[in-house]
Amino acid sequence: xxxxxxxxxxxxxxxxxxxxxxxxxxxxxxxxxxxxxxxxxxxxxxxxxxxxxxxxxxxxxxxxxxxxxxxxxxxxxxxxxxxxxxxxxxxxxxxxxxxxxxxxxxxxxxxxxxxxxxxxxxxxxxxxxxxxxxxxxxxxxxxxxxxxxxxxxxxxxxxxxxxxxxxxxxxxxxxxxxxxxxxxxxxxxxxxxxxxxxxxx
Amino acid sequence: xxxxxxxxxxxxxxxxxxxxxxxxxxxxxxxxxxxxxxxxxxxxxxxxxxxxxxxxxxxxxxxxxxxxxxxxxxxxxxxxxxxxxxxxxxxxxxxxxxxxxxxxxxxxxxxxxxxxxxxxxxxxxxxxxxxxxxxxxxxxxxxxxxxxxxxxxxxxxxxxxxxxxxxxxxxxxxxxxxxxxxxxxxxxxxxxxxxxxxxxxxxxxxxxxxxxxxxxxxxxxxxxxxxxxxxxxxxxxxxxxxxxxxxxxxx
Numbered sequence: 001x002x003x004x005x006x007x008x009x010x011x012x013x014x015x016x017x018x019x020x021x022x023x024x025x026x027x028x029x030x031x032x033x034x035x036x037x038x039x040x041x042x043x044x045x046x047x048x049x050x051x052x053x054x055x056x057x058x059x060x061x062x063x064x065x066x067x068x069x070x071x072x073x074x075x076x077x078x079x080x081x082x083x084x085x086x087x088x089x090x091x092x093x094x095x096x097x098x099x100x101x102x103x104x105x106x107x108x109x110x111x112x113x114x115x116x117x118x119x120x121x122x123x124x125x126x127x128x129x130x131x132x133x134x135x136x137x138x139x140x141x142x143x144x145x146x147x148x149x150x151x152x153x154x155x156x157x158x159x160x161x162x163x164x165x166x167x168x169x170x171x172x173x174x175x176x177x178x179x180x181x182x183x184x185x186x187x188x189x190x191x192x193x194x195x196x197x198x199x200x201x
Numbered sequence: 202x203x204x205x206x207x208x209x210x211x212x213x214x215x216x217x218x219x220x221x222x223x224x225x226x227x228x229x230x231x232x233x234x235x236x237x238x239x240x241x242x243x244x245x246x247x248x249x250x251x252x253x254x255x256x257x258x259x260x261x262x263x264x265x266x267x268x269x270x271x272x273x274x275x276x277x278x279x280x281x282x283x284x285x286x287x288x289x290x291x292x293x294x295x296x297x298x299x300x301x302x303x304x305x306x307x308x309x310x311x312x313x314x315x316x317x318x319x320x321x322x323x324x325x326x327x328x329x330x331x332x333x334x335x336x337x338x339x340x341x342x343x344x345x346x347x348x349x350x351x352x353x354x355x356x357x358x359x360x361x362x363x364x365x366x367x368x369x370x371x372x373x374x375x376x377x378x379x380x381x382x383x384x385x386x387x388x389x390x391x392x393x394x395x396x397x398x399x400x401x402x403x404x405x406x407x408x409x410x411x412x413x414x415x416x417x418x419x420x421x422x423x424x425x426x427x428x429x430x431x432x433x434x435x436x437x438x439x440x441x442x443x444x445x446x447x448x449x450x451x452x
Contacts, residue, residue, distance in 0.1 A: 024216055024217060057238070059240065065244050069247045071248075073304035092236075157246070159246070182253050184251075185247065186248045187247070188245040189246055192241055193241070196239050197236075199237065201235075
């Protein structure tokens, strides 16, 4: 074979490979287009079929507490109860995020427990770096109608006392100011609890 | 194999991988999508704090002797008393402040000294070095002037911030914060009465004690904002001249 023929064959081999790649990409693109149309029909449709429907997802959280009044000279604890309810068709997991940034650095410790008696379970509470938020470990809730569809979590907040080692005196003074006379009382200071629910397959 | 052929092969491999990733991504998308939502609920907490159960300012009773001088009775504490002054005879007087039931909330201790109208210059007193006169700069002026207390007197602040450590002894007994010092000598707790005491002079000298929570930024007390703790002692000073055998107010 002459040099000229060899060169021509090599060039045509390269052309074939390029064409093959192009055809493969075109096939994939067409497949994607077709598939997406199908999915779109599935999610937005409903005409003519009641079999293809999204699973129901409905959850709720409610909080309850006694009056929490803490004498800052002695410290103390307060309890906040969260009731989590799953009305979904699937199980869900829930994490609680306790945001106490409005209280300053006056919380020593946060504990969360669910269940009672022998079934009591302590949930891990992880503080964020600013030490103003704590996130509990995940809690599984069964689907609607199941025995585990509703659970309560008792959150115990332990407040610092003035004499505790490492007590943040500026935070304490900021809370108690302006005290008049021999004693003082603050307004109610809010804190938030966020219940984050995620569907479990 | 030429470079061109190699490049073409790499191109095909890359194209196939891209397609595979694309297809897998599309397939995995609907599988991994999950419902997620967040519910917010709110709690609240209220804080209380106490500076003290009680703040007192008292002194020991000064008992008049037959020669007209006075001696303090260490056993008897009073919150008000009168004297009959004689020129050149000093009066022992020991107003002290005690704070009962102190908590650990840091606080300032103040004493306000109020001289009654026409207070004689012949009667002198001085606070101990533990007390510093509070001053302020008047608006629109560079000059510092004494802070005026709620009763119109000069206000002095104690040298230390109060805590449990310095308001009680280790036995739990309230510490006495002495206020008066002697003007010229080493004897404390005295009103100095000079020879120039005019006849028939009447005057009063009153002490008021305050305890106020420390500010976070170490500002001095603002009586407009803070309520004073307690007023306990008024000590009228009456003058008489033994030369004419009568006292102005009697005792």
